[in-house]
Amino acid sequence: MLARGKIRIGVIGLDHPHGLMLAGRLWQAGATIAAFHATGGANVAAMRLLGPRAKSRPIDAIVDDPSIDLVVTAAIPSERGDIAVRALRNGKHVVADKPGVTTLADLEAIDGALADTDRRWWVMFGERFENRAVAEACARARMGDIGQVVSVLGLGPHRLGAGGRPAWFWDPQATGGILVDIGSHQADQFLMATGATDVDVLSAQVGNVACPLHPTMQDIGQMVLSGAGAIGTHRVDYLSPTGLKTWGDGRLMIVGTEGTLEVRTNVDVTGRKGKEHLIAVDGRGVRRLDAKTSSVDWAKRLVADIVEGSDTFVPQDHVRRVSELTLRAQAAATSWTAPDGEEDRP
């Protein structure tokens, strides 16, 4: 058994800045960043974290390195499935930034690799794991605090930030599409809040409403999900107004037969300062709950799961369900009619 603090990680792909967050959190939790692979501008970002002497190594060198326990990937989303399969088949655990995969074929290849090995494949759904109000709302809903959960509403607006986006950001083949990519947070939260294991996609739409220069890119999407007696309506977009001081005014509203839980994820517009706002309304009244009394500890739990063989971070079947559900919603999505326009938003 590996001693805690001796977990060695190889980072493959820092194309999304979440990769630095993932590696940084694991490093804080005692892991050693043993190697990384990154290309282009992402290298520079990696260097800042890993020190000026750190050098990108080939992917093969990392997956072949027997000293590495865990591969962390925030590569271009469409490459994450293949990276995961190679790592799993070479005896490594994998944690991917969301989305873990962008096609059903990739998901099935990961299924195969998992079946053939005793390694695990995790996906990081940061809107819950990095936000204690979201995590607490889902946990309370699941534990029956508001009766039977009958409705989940999720809003995931994101800043477009067109100037800082890499080329692959605009290509739905690379991102998997908006429901697979940022919609995976929504599916994660719906499944967590309801406990549903069998989910129907009742309706899904994706569209490009404000980026006419990149007509195939999807800047808005929504899906209506049904499972465990609850209906989930989830919208994601890249339409955060430029005057908002955070990347997105995310919301989660869970309705139960005996109360409601509302999360204002990153900001309470014109309200209280800070993020992670959680409001409960039930038979007793209306109140704010302080979700900040717990700590953001997913990386510690992930390290423990590897060291001790426990299952405290995120269950394998949940990861698979989220991935499969978003792929299904994306495939079912019809078109959001676009308004006329000539210039992309800033």
Next chain:
Amino acid sequence: MLARGKIRIGVIGLDHPHGLMLAGRLWQAGATIAAFHATGGANVAAMRLLGPRAKSRPIDAIVDDPSIDLVVTAAIPSERGDIAVRALRNGKHVVADKPGVTTLADLEAIDGALADTDRRWWVMFGERFENRAVAEACARARMGDIGQVVSVLGLGPHRLGAGGRPAWFWDPQATGGILVDIGSHQADQFLMATGATDVDVLSAQVGNVACPLHPTMQDIGQMVLSGAGAIGTHRVDYLSPTGLKTWGDGRLMIVGTEGTLEVRTNVDVTGRKGKEHLIAVDGRGVRRLDAKTSSVDWAKRLVADIVEGSDTFVPQDHVRRVSELTLRAQAAATSWTAPDGEEDRP
């Protein structure tokens, strides 16, 4: 032409307390309450408004009375269509509480009566006409303040208040079903915010999740609408937590390509006091707008429309579109799976 202040109204049906609100607002606007018809307990409520000597008159006597200009109805919803047709065909204008009709046949009968007369049929969508923040948000969205409107989200939770509800409340044949009844506010707001005239119902669900003693009653419903390049997701329910100090924490969130408008209709939970909260976020920043600088003036406008022949209250085609749309959504609705339960909520 009738002089303002001389409008005489006949109130037919006070089954819903909104009838008193309608009559009261019109009285404040200068109308004379000339007659009323009400049955059962609703009579008592009417007496309080109209004075101890007021007596209920038969419907025929009211629709035959040539001195009456306007029939106001908040009868059992399924009776409103017939009342409207009789009033229109007897030369009266009609204003109904929402929903104006509960079946397509009723709507077509009203179409016929309108085509054969020069009278008008209005429906009162109180969540907008009585709430200046909702009205202002819809108006600003329509005027382009937030760019092109691409998404409208409406939440209309209501207190169940089971103890005070009449028998017809529990019968979807009488109410038209939850999407026709309280969903009409949602359709009104979607059409106003977007300007859509041709709307598809993408998905609709209704169910009974918390009233097992009244299994055919619908205590939750939602619909996804598409029109004018925007998608609307609208949930209505009778699940307001009993600890909430208002009948419902209604919300309206309009997303445009350049900003968002958010209304907290009746309450800003754990936030500021009062109702009619309007928050705008756009390229300039985040701010509260004071919607209370205008007045709730729909009754004055309605009186003026009758006296002067103007069209300032609510256009006929809008009223018809809302009615037709909610009937269509209700007819298309699939079942919300109910959780197990044995007792109705309070």
